[in-house]
Amino acid sequence: MKLLYFSAAFLSSLLIFSGCSDSTSTDEKLTQAVTNARQNNWTEVKKISAEVSESNPGTIAPMLLTALAYEKEGDMAKAIDLANQCVKNSPQDFTANYTLGRLYSMDIKRHTEAFSILEKALKLSPGDTNTLILLCNLGVQRNEQATGKYLDQLLAQKKLSRIETGKIHYQKALFLANNDNISDACSSMIQAAACSGKNPELILQAARFIDNSGVNRRNAKLLYNSFIQFYKKQNDCDPAKIAEAEARMAKL
Incomplete structure (x- = not known):
């Protein structure tokens, strides 16, 4: 019995990147890409993200959006490859680590890696509800001893519906x-x-x-x-x- 909050929080976190660049056009394009993602228009997401990446090499927001697009299209290998690149480029970025951990959590063979990366993500954003949910899902399956404290943290937040x-x-x-x-x-x-x-x-x-x-x-x-x-x-x-x-x- 799993819970998973994902798209809304993920896309909202990417919007934080908007307003942080030196280019208004870049911010506008990122916002357009996020809007298209919310509308499940993944072809347009990849197109806009590619334009942003071309003018801003190494920026992880468009890379993460492209990873999400590949995931939604069923190409998990490309999605994971991009998420890995994002973590390498920005090892202390919460969204990059969360994305990689979430993608790994979908592959039972990578659950050990997923749990470790998600724990890192939680340290980068303490108390993040989405990360806690994923850690609880994985932790109960794997009987990780840290799971008890994550379950208690999640319940203490009182953010979930009844x-x-x-x-x-x-x-x-x-x-x-x-x-x-x-x-x-x-x-x-x-x-x-x-x-x-x-x-x-x-x-x-x-x-x-x-x-x-x-x-x-x-x-x-x-x-x-x-x-x-x-x-x-x-x-x-x-x-x-x-x-x-x-x-x-x-x-x-």
């Missing part, structure tokens, strides 16, 4: 369970269910988790009942899931 906060509590429960802290994991799972809003699947997963853990299974019974009452009102409900919840609840 449903998204529920997903973070869910991730925290999995992380705690992977580290044999079952009691606290169940508590996090209850919090996940409480934040579930209109996501009955999260309620069911929380119920299963607590049921299987054997810790205070009365909570599992309450969650199964909550799931059934909410889920059966939906037009596209799956009768098999309701039957499963009813059968599990009957055994508690």
Whole structure:
């Protein structure tokens, strides 16, 4: 269960480059490129970015926009190559490191590199929500010990919606369970269910988790009942899931 904020924050960070150059036309072109990116006009993004790069060699903003365009077009090799160049050109630039880490995070073979680069990005922009989300996604999968503090930082920010906060509590429960802290994991799972809003699947997963853990299974019974009452009102409900919840609840 992953979260990912990406395009809006990425493009907004690139706009910071505008106004920092010595050329008004360069700033205008970068703004045009970002506008086209928001409209998914990737051919135009590459065209404008190439013009900016030609007149401003080594500037990473157009390179990052081009990397994004290649990614959206499915050419991950070119996207990663450009992101790597950006990090080499500006090793202390947050957006460059974040972009490279995010691209690496899409390849399971590069998750170790992704986690390391994203940790560097977080040091460059402490508390960045998008970076924390990626670190949590990767960290839970890999059971990285630093993940606990990143999950707590993300929850402490209170920037996410209620449903998204529920997903973070869910991730925290999995992380705690992977580290044999079952009691606290169940508590996090209850919090996940409480934040579930209109996501009955999260309620069911929380119920299963607590049921299987054997810790205070009365909570599992309450969650199964909550799931059934909410889920059966939906037009596209799956009768098999309701039957499963009813059968599990009957055994508690």
